Amino acid sequence: MSSSAVSKTSSEVNPRxxxxxxxGPPGAFAISFGVPFMTYALYFGCSEHTGGCPPPLDTxxxxxxxxxxxxxxxxxxxxxxxxxxxxxxxxxxxxAVLPGDWVEGVTLRTxxxxxxxxxxxxxxxxxxGITAGIIYRYGPQPLTxxxxxxxGLTTAAILMSIVQGLGCYLASFREGAIxxxxxxxxNPIYDFYxxxxxxxxxxxxxxKTFNELRxxxxxxxxxxxxxxxxxxxxxxxxxxxxxxxxxxxxGWYVVDALYNEPAIFTTMDITTDGFGFMLAVGDLAWxxxxxxxxARYLVFNQVELGPVNTALVIAVNLAGYYIFRSxxxxxxxxxxxxxxKNLQFMQTERGTKxxxxxxxxxxxxxxxxGDLLMAFAWSLPTGFNTPITYFYVIYFAVLLIxxxxxxxxxxxxxxxxxxxxxxxxxxxxxxPYVY
Numbered sequence: 500m501s502s503s504a505v506s507k508t509s510s511e512v513n514p515r516x517x518x519x520x521x522x523g524p525p526g527a528f529a530i531s532f533g534v535p536f537m538t539y540a541l542y543f544g545c546s547e548h549t550g551g552c553p554p555p556l557d558t559x560x561x562x563x564x565x566x567x568x569x570x571x572x573x574x575x576x577x578x579x580x581x582x583x584x585x586x587x588x589x590x591x592x593x594x595a596v597l598p599g600d601w602v603e604g605v606t607l608r609t610x611x612x613x614x615x616x617x618x619x620x621x622x623x624x625x626x627x628g629i630t631a632g633i634i635y636r637y638g639p640q641p642l643t644x645x646x647x648x649x650x651g652l653t654t655a656a657i658l659m660s661i662v663q664g665l666g667c668y669l670a671s672f673r674e675g676a677i678x679x680x681x682x683x684x685x686n687p688i689y690d691f692y693x694x695x696x697x698x699x700x701x702x703x704x705x706x707k708t709f710n711e712l713r714x715x716x717x718x719x720x721x722x723x724x725x726x727x728x729x730x731x732x733x734x735x736x737x738x739x740x741x742x743x744x745x746x747x748x749x750g751w752y753v754v755d756a757l758y759n760e761p762a763i764f765t766t767m768d769i770t771t772d773g774f775g776f777m778l779a780v781g782d783l784a785w786x787x788x789x790x791x792x793x794a795r796y797l798v799f800n801q802v803e804l805g806p807v808n809t810a811l812v813i814a815v816n817l818a819g820y821y822i823f824r825s826x827x828x829x830x831x832x833x834x835x836x837x838x839x840k841n842l843q844f845m846q847t848e849r850g851t852k853x854x855x856x857x858x859x860x861x862x863x864x865x866x867x868x869g870d871l872l873m874a875f876a877w878s879l880p881t882g883f884n885t886p887i888t889y890f891y892v893i894y895f896a897v898l899l900i901x902x903x904x905x906x907x908x909x910x911x912x913x914x915x916x917x918x919x920x921x922x923x924x925x926x927x928x929x930x931p932y933v934y
Contacts, residue, residue, distance in 0.1 A: 523689060527693060542649060579652045593621075614703065626717055642724060668687070679695065708763065722791045723749055741802040767905070796888050816872070830854070849914060878892055903928055
């Protein structure tokens with residue numbers, strides 16, 4: 500084959516990105532610094548070690564801290580870094596050793612399909628079993644290091660994200676790499692952030708799908724358990740009903756995601772986005788250390804809800820879960836050629852069908868509505884003394900609105916005039932009669 504033919508084939512498989520997201524390179528640069536900054540800010544802005552949630556505003560003290568080399572050195576903890584690296588190595592080993600089915604993902608632009616190993620749920624069960632054994636044998640004290648070494652563990656996770664993002668960016672220049680359609684702009688700052696290669700892998704080990712479910716999500720639950728242990732030590736062995744709710748809600752959410760692992764292979768993160776710093780820092784640092792904010796708050800602000808308030812919070816969470824799971828069930832049935840509810844749909848010129856009744860007739864993303872209700876229920880156990888513990892709900896709403904807009908834009912390109920017709924049949928984006 501001639502070099503011109505090779506060049507032509509390469510450009511067809513990996514076309515240049517012509518459309519920026521996140522306001523292009525300046526936005527990518529700002530978010531790359533902003534996410535680690537916010538991760539630390541949510542700790543220092545809501546911590547008993549800094550004086551509360553939020554602590555008293557002392558501009559001079561903040562400026563003195565930021566200008567102090569000792570303060571910056573305090574972000575590093577060698578022992579915490581080794582613990583985090585040990586955790587990551589354990590999760591990789593579990594992926595390799597534990598049995599699991601191999602399933603095919605969607606068809607790639609080259610016509611082939613990647614195979615993924617399904618054993619995230621069994622990895623969680625192994626982790627949960629070891630954790631339960633430690634608590635049963637030694638009590639809650641051994642897991643309180645998670646609370647004590649919070650900053651060092653956060654730093655280790657952020658550094659791991661940077662290493663993976665940079666490594667994947669550099670590795671994407673090898674011959675034969677399939678690049679993400681949105682990550683081949685030629686601008687190194689933007690491509691590093693958004694992800695240049697679609698599926699960076701080491702042999703059969705796919706880094707993106709691995710990080711999507713295992714090291715961050717399972718660590719999130721482990722952190723929650725560690726924070727509950729810290730509260731238990733302080734209270735002489737018991738934990739509050741509010742802490743139980745946070746453990747149950749967030750733990751169930753993670754278990755549900757891990758048990759339904761094959762569902763991620765059709766999500767935008769896997770099929771469309773490259774793996775760069777954006778996904779790495781989100782999976783490894785943001786999810787476990789930001790999403791556990793409510794549990795960390797409850798360590799030093801112990802809230803007892805009582806039976807009535809507990810029941811109300813549970814009702815909100817169950818309503819969200821029902822909408823989330825029921826709507827996703829309708830979609831998955833329909834995609835697999837089943838329609839047990841006899842839902843209405845419209846036929847498109849592409850030959851595909853779009854649901855126009857059931858949950859998907861109420862809004863174009865009813866599963867997002869369920870997600871938001873669950874997120875709200877996770878924050879309710881903290882009470883209403885501070886808005887900081889509701890950060891996740893606000894952030895998640897912004898994230899889902901942005902994701903919905905991206906999806907709408909992609910579907911408009913995919914379906915053309917059929918998408919405009921569909922939007923007249925299903926006018927609401929997420930929440931019926933609201934948005």
